[in-house]
Amino acid sequence: VMDHLASFGSDPFDKPPCRGCSSRLLEPYIKCAECGPPPLLLCLQCFTRGFEYKKHQSDHKYEIMTSDFPVLEPGWTAQEEMALLEAVMDCGFGNWSDVAYQMRTRSKEECESHYMKNFINNPLFSSTLLSLRQMEEARTADTGHFFIFI
Known part of the structure; x- marks a missing residue:
């Protein structure tokens, strides 16, 4: 996990691991709208289990993060x-x-x-x-x- 955290940011397509279980985040994933910076990101499993960490509470507002939408032309997400x-x-x-x-x-x-x-x-x-x-x-x-x- 520490190696992944240390290397985060060197790749523009990389995301930090899930704060709850340290697994690689796959879309969709959850971003707490009340915590950060840095943003608190959770996989769906940790989110549904109600993961809490330091000041992060399970009842915080959140955003669902996904890139499953077209940008430059329809048909390409x-x-x-x-x-x-x-x-x-x-x-x-x-x-x-x-x-x-x-x-x-x-x-x-x-x-x-x-x-x-x-x-x-x-x-x-x-x-x-x-x-x-x-x-x-x-x-x-x-x-x-x-x-x-x-």
Whole structure:
């Protein structure tokens, strides 16, 4: 548990463990609306058992935490968007077979099409990528290093 708590925050997709049983939180899970920071998070089992801890009482107001809703387009949940981004980071851009294998819910064609449409060809993200690219080019111009951007 301490190792998991110590590493929390290094991964943008990671969540701290359940405060009650220290298990990995799976959605949906519960966030106390009255405790924190840091937020007090509970798995459904500990929540239904009425887990209490220090100042946290079982009758506190709470929020149900889930990412089972569309963000960029219908049919793709926020959870799938995060899984796609994580898979591209792990497997590398363009490695759609491995990306799809890691995601397990989408084909390689679906992964590539969705990623290209929503993250590469999307004006909202492409302007940010362009700014990052220009900053990187300016930074590396002084060092003499050459980078190729996709």
